[in-house]
Every structure is written in C-alpha cells, then in structure tokens.
Amino acid sequence: MKEEYSGRNNRELLIAISSAALFMLIGVAIVYAGIYVYNDIQSVRKNGTKTEGVILRYERRGTETINMKNMFVVPIIRFQTQKGKTVIAEGKADNTSVLQNICASGKRVEVIYDPLNPNNAVINTFAELWFVPLLAWIIGAGFILVPPFTIWRYYNGRKQG
Secondary structure (H helix, E strand, O other), X not given: OOOOOOHHHHHHHHHHHHHHHHHHHHXXXXXXXXXXXXXXXXXXXXXXXXXXXXXXXXXXXXXXXXXXXXXXXXXXEEEEOOOOOEEEEEOOOOOHHHHHHXXXXXXXXXXXXXXXXXXXXXXXXXXXXXXXXXXXXHHHHHHHHHHHHHHHHHHHHHHHO
C-alpha cells in the first residue's frame, strides 16, 4: 500500500531540491575554477619556453589558523630566461606533499615559462600541471552528481517502503 505524500513531505522535498541546487551551483563554480586553472597552465605549456631551473624552497601561503587548514605550500623556483635574465618565480601547485616527494628543494627541474611574463612559470611535472585542475573537477563533479542521486534514492526508497 502506497503512502500518500503530505504537505510535510512536499516541504522536505522542496528543501532537499533547494539544497541540491545550491550544492550543484557550488560544484559548477568549482569545475569552472578548475577549467580556469587548466587553461592558464595549458597556455603556458603551449606558448611557453622550456628551460632548466632549480627548486629553491617551499613556502607557505594562505591564512595561518590554529589547525592550519587554510595553509598551502608552493615551490619557489629559480631559472634563467633565453635572454639570460634570472627569474625567481612561484610554482602553481599547492599539492606539495605530492610535488615535494618528486622534487625536493635543490633539485633541478624542467620549467616552462611565459616569455612575455617569465614569472608565470610551471614545473613540468604531472603534479604541477594536472593536480589542481583534476582535483577541482573531481570535487566539483561530486557536488554536482551526488545531491540529485541522494534525493532520488531517498524518495524512491520511501515510495517503495
């Protein structure tokens, strides 16, 4: 015997759909941010110049809090342009637990830089080129796909129960 939906159930459904829509909008924003970062990095890869550089150190960025949740670490790299200018630039990755395992301070690395703006440089590693966009896309997809599935599963289970 199927239970008829009451006004309370309709309100619950409206709240669930509104919450899902909010999470989906956040997901779209996160995916868009990943696309923006990806396009910036790919522009440097496509139009940039490769050279050898060295990782000088890793520096903390963000706001320091008690539990350090808002902190991330970026590599500081030094390289010379084709014109012989020495540049000290900040890498793109804030996933340095991955990057630091691959590229320790003092290690020589291949750097790709924008000849028009040498401070716009990336270390030519998977971690530096792909980690941030992929992470944003995965998290964004979760925000987009999970809420509708959860609502469908919850209300489908209630109809059958």
